[in-house]
Amino acid sequence: MNNIQKNRLKDQIFKIWGIGCTLFGLVILFFFIGDILIDGIQRIDWSFITDLPSRKAEKSGIYTALMGSIWILCLTTVIALPIGIAAGIYLEEYSKKGKLSALLEINISNLAGVPSIIYGLLGLEVFVRIMSLGASVLAGSLTLSLLILPIIIVATREAIKAVPTSIKDASYALGASKWQTIWYQILPASSGGILTGVILALSRAVGETAPLIVIGALAYVPFAPSTPMDEFSVLPIQIFNWISRPQHGFIENAAAAIIILLLITFVMNGIAVYFRNKWQKKLK
Amino acid sequence: MTLDKIIDPALKKVPKIEVKDVKVWYSDFNAIKGISMDIKPNTVTAFIGPSGCGKSTFLRLFNRMNDYIDGFKLDGKIKINGDNIYKKKINIEELRKEIGMVFQKPNPFPKSIFDNVAYGLKIQGINDKKFIAERVEKALKQADLWNEVKDDLKKSALSLSGGQQQRLCIARTLAVEPSIILMDEPTSALDPISTAKIEELIFELKEKYTIIIVTHNMQQASRISDYTAFFYLGELIEFDKTKKIFTNPEKQQTENYITGRFG
Numbered sequence: 434m435n436n437i438q439k440n441r442l443k444d445q446i447f448k449i450w451g452i453g454c455t456l457f458g459l460v461i462l463f464f465f466i467g468d469i470l471i472d473g474i475q476r477i478d479w480s481f482i483t484d485l486p487s488r489k490a491e492k493s494g495i496y497t498a499l500m501g502s503i504w505i506l507c508l509t510t511v512i513a514l515p516i517g518i519a520a521g522i523y524l525e526e527y528s529k530k531g532k533l534s535a536l537l538e539i540n541i542s543n544l545a546g547v548p549s550i551i552y553g554l555l556g557l558e559v560f561v562r563i564m565s566l567g568a569s570v571l572a573g574s575l576t577l578s579l580l581i582l583p584i585i586i587v588a589t590r591e592a593i594k595a596v597p598t599s600i601k602d603a604s605y606a607l608g609a610s611k612w613q614t615i616w617y618q619i620l621p622a623s624s625g626g627i628l629t630g631v632i633l634a635l636s637r638a639v640g641e642t643a644p645l646i647v648i649g650a651l652a653y654v655p656f657a658p659s660t661p662m663d664e665f666s667v668l669p670i671q672i673f674n675w676i677s678r679p680q681h682g683f684i685e686n687a688a689a690a691i692i693i694l695l696l697i698t699f700v701m702n703g704i705a706v707y708f709r710n711k712w713q714k715k716l717k
Numbered sequence: 718m719t720l721d722k723i724i725d726p727a728l729k730k731v732p733k734i735e736v737k738d739v740k741v742w743y744s745d746f747n748a749i750k751g752i753s754m755d756i757k758p759n760t761v762t763a764f765i766g767p768s769g770c771g772k773s774t775f776l777r778l779f780n781r782m783n784d785y786i787d788g789f790k791l792d793g794k795i796k797i798n799g800d801n802i803y804k805k806k807i808n809i810e811e812l813r814k815e816i817g818m819v820f821q822k823p824n825p826f827p828k829s830i831f832d833n834v835a836y837g838l839k840i841q842g843i844n845d846k847k848f849i850a851e852r853v854e855k856a857l858k859q860a861d862l863w864n865e866v867k868d869d870l871k872k873s874a875l876s877l878s879g880g881q882q883q884r885l886c887i888a889r890t891l892a893v894e895p896s897i898i899l900m901d902e903p904t905s906a907l908d909p910i911s912t913a914k915i916e917e918l919i920f921e922l923k924e925k926y927t928i929i930i931v932t933h934n935m936q937q938a939s940r941i942s943d944y945t946a947f948f949y950l951g952e953l954i955e956f957d958k959t960k961k962i963f964t965n966p967e968k969q970q971t972e973n974y975i976t977g978r979f980g
Contacts, residue, residue, distance in 0.1 A: 530787055599824035603886070606780060607837040607893055608814035617840070622827060 466695070473688025481689060486653055486671070490682025495690050498671035500657035501570070501650075502639055502697075505667055508574035509581065509638050514631060517582050521589025521627075526615060545583035552580045553647030561648050568649030571661040576644050581634035588630020592623035625712020632705040636698045642669035668694045733758050734779065734897070734927070735796040741774055741951075744788030748774050750951040751793070756944070761923050763938035763959065764931045766948035767974070772931050775948065776899050779929070780816040781809055797897070814841070817890035821902040823882035825874035825889075830857075830866050833874045833885055837893035852892050860888035861918055880911025887918065898922065900930040904937065916941050935975055939963045947971045 434442075484494020524541075528534045556576030566572040596619050604614040620627075651666050652674035658665045668690055675687035734756040741749035749771045756762050764772040774783060781802065783789045795802050802812055814837070825833050834853040843849060853870075857863040862884040866877070874885055883903060890898060900919070904912040919928055919941050932938050938945055939959060946956040947970075955962060955971045966972045 597824070599820060599822060600826060602782065602818075602820060603824045603826065603889075604836070604840075605785075606782060606813055606818040606820075607840065607889065608810045608812075609836075609840045610810055613840045617836070618826060 469688050469691050469695075472685055473690075473692050476685045476689035477692060481686075482693070485655060490680055490686055493675075493683075493686055495668065495671060495686075495693065497654050497657045498666045498668045498690070499693070501654070501665035502667045502694075504570045504658050504661075504665060505574055505577060505645075506635060506639055508570060508661060509577045510631075510635060512574055513578040513581050513585055513634070516578070517585030517631070517634075518589050518627060520582070521586045521593065522615060522619075524586070525590045525593040526611065526619070541583050541586055545587060548643075549580055549641055550643040550647060552576055553644030555579065556644060556648045566662070568651070568664055569662045570658050570665045572648055573645050573650055573665060573667075574661070576648055577638040577641060580641065580644060581638050584634040584637070585627075585631055588634070589623075589627050592626025592630065593619055595626060596622045625708045629705045629709045629712075632701050632708070636701040636705075639667075639697060639701070640669055640694065642667075642673055645670060646673075668697075733798065735794075737794040737796070739775075739778065739791065739793035739795060741771070741778070741783070741792075742788070742790040743786060748951055749778075752953045754946065754953060754956050756927065756929065758927050759923060759925075760943040761919060761928045761930065761941055762944040762946065763942035764929065764946050764948060765933070765935065765938050765974070766954075768933075770948040771951040772946075772948045773901055776901055776929060776931050777818075779897065779899055780813050780818055782818065784809070814893050815895050816897045816899060817893060817895035818899045819883070819886050819890055819901070819903045822906050823879055823886055825877070825882050825885050827873070827875055829871045830874050830877070830885060831870040834889050834892045837889060841893075853888075856888040856892035857885075859891050859922070860884045861914060862888055878911075880907050880914060883907060883911065883915060884918070887915070891922075895926070897927045897929070900928065902931050902933060905933060912937070935963075935977075947974060949974070 481494050482499065483496050484492065485496055486498070487493045524534065524537065528537070553576060556572060556579065560566050560572040560575045561568060564572075566575075600618050600622065601614055604618045609617070645667060650670055651664055652670055654664055654666045656663075672687050672690045672694065675683040675690065678684075736752060736754050736756075739749055739752050740747065752775065764776060766772050777783045778791070778795060779797070779802070783791075791803055797816075800807075826836060828836075831853055834856050835849050838849050838852060854863065854867075857866065862881060865881060866872075866885075874882065877885060883906075887898075887903075904915050907915070916937065919930065922928060923943075930938075930942065942959045944956065945959040945962040947954045947962065947966075947968075949970060955966055955968050957967070962971060963975060966975070972978075
């Protein structure tokens, strides 16, 4: 075998190895989704979504947990979105590049990697106890906002960084102030990237369980929350609760609820991909 | 003291520029090493010199575009109609409305043709639609682009060719009605036909504006400029009438550069 043949063989081996690695993840994911679908799909109907939780598996629905998740999602968006984007803009456009901004940068990147349960403990102490919000939707949303803020900030900064300097230069050279340049040029040009980051962050928030359990979210609530101060449950907690029960009916319920939760995150990720593609086309 | 002298439309007299012993540092790097020059109104002045000689840095001093670069420091005075533009209380936004700039690479905003030209007016808070439409038309005509785009002003500016984009950028600058226009190698990214169009345009604009242009193209400098300044390593080697620079320069270095013996 000469050198060229050897190299070709190596090339082939690596190619097959790569295909194998790619398939490994996909196959496991498909196996998991298939398993969940077999267990849960026949359980999903309209009443499963609109029914309140019950002691009997076949009568139980996810209404309160779904509503809790939607409440959490909306409130978290309202809280985290403006703060995260504003912080991202500040760090990228206003703060002087120096030791302080380098320190802030490292800290924010690190915060994105802190285990979520730590945020739960922080939320329990600050929001539930010191601010005495109780185990309310508001306390849960504030806690999850802290959790996803670093992700939104980092995404905002990356999106702003991707805006060509030539566009900023053109705006400044025409007499635009910093704020006008940000508002009319930088934000429109980076909105796709920012939105992508925000949606991915929110889809993470909607799947979080640990921090909400820590702050005292309930596994069983008889009513859907109607104000931000109400107690609540969310889908992942409902799933966790059902899975830990012995009766087979609840396992089916859990599988069905997982399908709904997956659907929500898939749709959100799909929206994120859509915006990213649209944005890339616009910038060419 | 304000910039009234420059911006009062009643007195709309094209200003003169005086530069006195200007030095520029980027952190520790001394990019401009003490330059003085006067630029007369209604002239085209070309800045030439090899890459890295400081001519672009020098050009960007006049509308303070270097302010955003980390470690930028300036010493000396630049006066426009007698006002020091680096004094503390200057309104930089007002200054930039008076001193327009066209960049090396055409950089239209990812918006419609109309919105590109109207942007400078919009940020001044002008809402009068009729006024804006008139100004946009006038600016596009001045930039010799109106006939090519008048039927699709709503089209994205990014759909135009490179040469059209650059003329759009010139129109965008003209719409704000500055009195000085800075051009940083405005034709270096364009083909010869687009370049010729822009050179013609510069020639016409001279009547109303003072133009300073950085160029790497010796023929371009000799064709369109009245004065030429030759820069080398952060210093102004020679500054004189273009004709003199290109036929009978004082310094050997200048002659070597324009005849292509170095640079």
